[in-house]
Every structure is written in structure tokens, then in C-alpha cells.
Amino acid sequence: DAGVIQSPRHEVTEMGQEVTLRCKPISGHDYLFWYRQTMMRGLELLIYFNNNVPIDDSGMPEDRFSAKMPNASFSTLKIQPSEPRDSAVYFCASSLGSGNSPLHFGNGTRLTVT
Amino acid sequence: DAKTTQPTSMDCAEGRAANLPCNHSTISGNEYVYWYRQIHSQGPQYIIHGLKNNETNEMASLIITEDRKSSTLILPHATLRDTAVYYCIVRGSGGSYIPTFGRGTSLIVHP
Numbered sequence: 001d002a003g004v005i006q007s008p009r010h011e012v013t014e015m016g017q018e019v020t021l022r023c024k025p026i027s028g029h030d031y032l033f034w035y036r037q038t039m040m041r042g043l044e045l046l047i048y049f050n051n052n053v054p055i056d057d058s059g060m061p062e063d064r065f066s067a068k069m070p071n072a073s074f075s076t077l078k079i080q081p082s083e084p085r086d087s088a089v090y091f092c093a094s095s096l097g098s099g100n101s102p103l104h105f106g107n108g109t110r111l112t113v114t
Numbered sequence: 115d116a117k118t119t120q121p122t123s124m125d126c127a128e129g130r131a132a133n134l135p136c137n138h139s140t141i142s143g144n145e146y147v148y149w150y151r152q153i154h155s156q157g158p159q160y161i162i163h164g165l166k167n168n169e170t171n172e173m174a175s176l177i178i179t180e181d182r183k184s185s186t187l188i189l190p191h192a193t194l195r196d197t198a199v200y201y202c203i204v205r206g207s208g209g210s211y212i213p214t215f216g217r218g219t220s221l222i223v224h225p
Contacts, residue, residue: 004157043158045212089155093157102148102150103150103213105158105159106157107156
């Protein structure tokens with residue numbers, strides 16, 4: 001398996017623009033997580049899905065952020081409109097549905113909002 | 115909030131064993147201890163996990179105390195490529211399923 005695949009690897013955009021980050025989880029995994037990492041706040045969980053259904057979005061910073069999982073092999077995280085403080089590395093991870101199953105992370109999308 | 119406590123940083127000589135401690139005094143019976151590491155600009159990488167017994171794989175060994183309130187990750191022969199941030203998390207089923215990461219331990223392996 002190719003692992004968790006995220007795109008794009010880097011994204012540079014101007015303030016106010018819409019940004020869409022993409023994730024393809026490992027086939028067969030039923031949990032998908034979106035994290036954000038900054039120097040100030042470390043690795044924060046934004047939202048997670050189980051069987052394509054959002055379970056907990058309490059980590060989503062504000063209404064400008066939204067996430068979808070239209071099918072088991074694809075998820076998006078959208079920021080509209082983007083702001084400079086959204087600059088961070090965004091990671092997607094997937095796992096099987098038990099505590100005895102590790103998360104597998106993608107290599108992240110580095111977002112810079114100018 | 116993370117349920118684990120780790121030292122902020124450690125260093126180790128190349129070729130020596132690196133022993134990274136983690137306290138998880140509030141761990142519950144169905145929660146596993148997981149270790150990940152993150153090399154700069156990459157996603158966190160799974161290393162090892164355990165419930166009660168000590169575990170070993172090709173990357174590391176995990177020693178869990180009998181009361182399960184702390185654990186140690188052992189890299190038996192550290193190399194320069196082991197320089198990374200190491201995260202210890204606890205994770206179970208149900209409400210404790212959400213994996214929460216703290217700041218981890220920054221391990222520097224020096225020649």
C-alpha cells in the first residue's frame with residue numbers, strides 16, 4: 001500500500017482565497033483524522049471521521065474551516081476565506097477502528113497564507 | 115489535553131541506547147501506550163505500542179511498568195537518523211479513542 005496520500009505537498013495562497021487540501025487514506029481503514037501542526041500549538045486534532053461520517057469536529061477553529069469525506073477513499077479540508085494565521089502544516093491520518101491499531105500519517109500539506 | 119508527560123529534550127551518543135521515558139499515571143485499563151516519532155517536515159511515524167507486556171520490534175523496545183503508569187521507549191543502538199521528536203500517547207476505545215499528542219521529546223543523537 002502507498003500509505004496515506006496528501007496533496008498538494010505545498011500550497012501558497014493569498015489571504016481571502018479558498019484553499020482545499022486533499023487526503024486519500026489507506027484502503028480498508030475506517031477512521032480518518034485531520035491534524036494541524038504549528039510551532040505555537042503543536043499537533044492539534046481538527047476533526048475525525050468514522051465510516052465517512054464526521055464524529056467530532058470540536059477542534060475545527062472556526063466556520064471558515066470545513067471537512068468532507070464523500071467516500072471511503074477521499075477526504076477534503078477546505079478553508080474559505082484563508083487568513084495568514086492559518087499557515088501551518090496539515091496532516092491527514094487513517095487507522096482501523098480499534099484502540100489496538102496505530103494511526104498512519106501522510107506527509108502533510110504545508111500551507112502558507114500571505 | 116495530552117494524558118502523557120515527557121521530557122522536553124534528551125540527547126544520546128551515536129551507537130548507545132536511547133531511553134525515552136513517558137508518564138501516563140491516569141491511563142485506564144483498556145488504553146494502549148503508543149509511540150510515534152516525527153522527523154523534520156515529515157508526518158509522524160508509528161514506532162510501537164503495547165497494553166501490558168513489553169514489546170519489541172525491528173525499530174525499538176517498549177517497556178511498560180507493572181502498574182502501567184509509565185513506560186520507556188528504547189532505541190538499542192541510536193543512529194544520527196534517529197534524531198527526531200518522539201511522542202508518547204495513550205489510546206483506547208470509545209471516548210478515549212481520540213489520539214491526542216503532546217509536545218513530545220526532542221531527541222538529538224550526536225556523533
